[in-house]
Amino acid sequence: MDLSLVAPQLIRAARRSPAAGEKKLRSLCGSVADQIETDARRRGPLSFWGRSVNCDEITKTDIVDPAVIAVLGRIAGKTLSSTTPHAGLQHTYGYLFSVIQTPYGMKRDRWTETGLEAALGIPPDSLGPQPTAGTLLTNATWLAGRIAYRRHRREQTRLADWLEAKATPELVDKDFERLPHQRITESVKDRRTGTWQLQTDLVCVQKQRHWLLVYSLRHVTRNIHQLITLFPVTDANRLELIERAVTPRRTDIRLRFNAWLPRMTGELTGSCRLTEF
Numbered sequence: 001m002d003l004s005l006v007a008p009q010l011i012r013a014a015r016r017s018p019a020a021g022e023k024k025l026r027s028l029c030g031s032v033a034d035q036i037e038t039d040a041r042r043r044g045p046l047s048f049w050g051r052s053v054n055c056d057e058i059t060k061t062d063i064v065d066p067a068v069i070a071v072l073g074r075i076a077g078k079t080l081s082s083t084t085p086h087a088g089l090q091h092t093y094g095y096l097f098s099v100i101q102t103p104y105g106m107k108r109d110r111w112t113e114t115g116l117e118a119a120l121g122i123p124p125d126s127l128g129p130q131p132t133a134g135t136l137l138t139n140a141t142w143l144a145g146r147i148a149y150r151r152h153r154r155e156q157t158r159l160a161d162w163l164e165a166k167a168t169p170e171l172v173d174k175d176f177e178r179l180p181h182q183r184i185t186e187s188v189k190d191r192r193t194g195t196w197q198l199q200t201d202l203v204c205v206q207k208q209r210h211w212l213l214v215y216s217l218r219h220v221t222r223n224i225h226q227l228i229t230l231f232p233v234t235d236a237n238r239l240e241l242i243e244r245a246v247t248p249r250r251t252d253i254r255l256r257f258n259a260w261l262p263r264m265t266g267e268l269t270g271s272c273r274l275t276e277f
Contacts, residue, residue, distance in 0.1 A: 006028045007096075011065045040077050069085050111128055116210075122170040132168075139167050181202070182238070186271070201215075214230045215230070254267050
């Protein structure tokens, strides 16, 4: 399945209509459509995710064609915003069919390359478009959740109850608490919605050279902890993030990595702390 060839065909069909796009997706890579349907079932991974902005900060273009987002929503049985879609669907299946070029490569590279699986010591297809166990979004949700929900017992319990039996076994068996882990927590208070924590987790997955970043948004008092994205970063990237976190600038806080919350834009005032596990 060469996604570089599939994506343009899917976009052309989807621009005609969501129905035509769904038909094309099922004909070219039906396993992806099957995974989306599985993920949309009750007690699946969708409810663990927030929403993200469908615009690349560097190229200033749509990350995923809005017509493709409509197709993903149609298969999942949900109406998705073309500008602020479901973060999990966008950052997994949507990225598979993104055609924009960025300075860091194609968006789908994080799912078609197998470096992260090798670093974690799990089967090479676990976080790919055709996993032999689980689905791409279920496995990604388990991985991100095990990291972001560390020391958040309620979220850990729901993740285990809903997804432990569905994710790939090698990923479920991984002891993430043995890995070096740094967490940047930026707390901001919005007068309309209360206090949010913008949480950046950095976990070393292989010998101080390979790190995984997981970004999530947590409401302090309400039962909300939304995953936004996950992707590998270099040690240099990590050090840059840590340096910013320990610099005492209370206004250098904003939503990052395409995260979206209603009415929360621009630089915010709050506090920032670094925790090491």
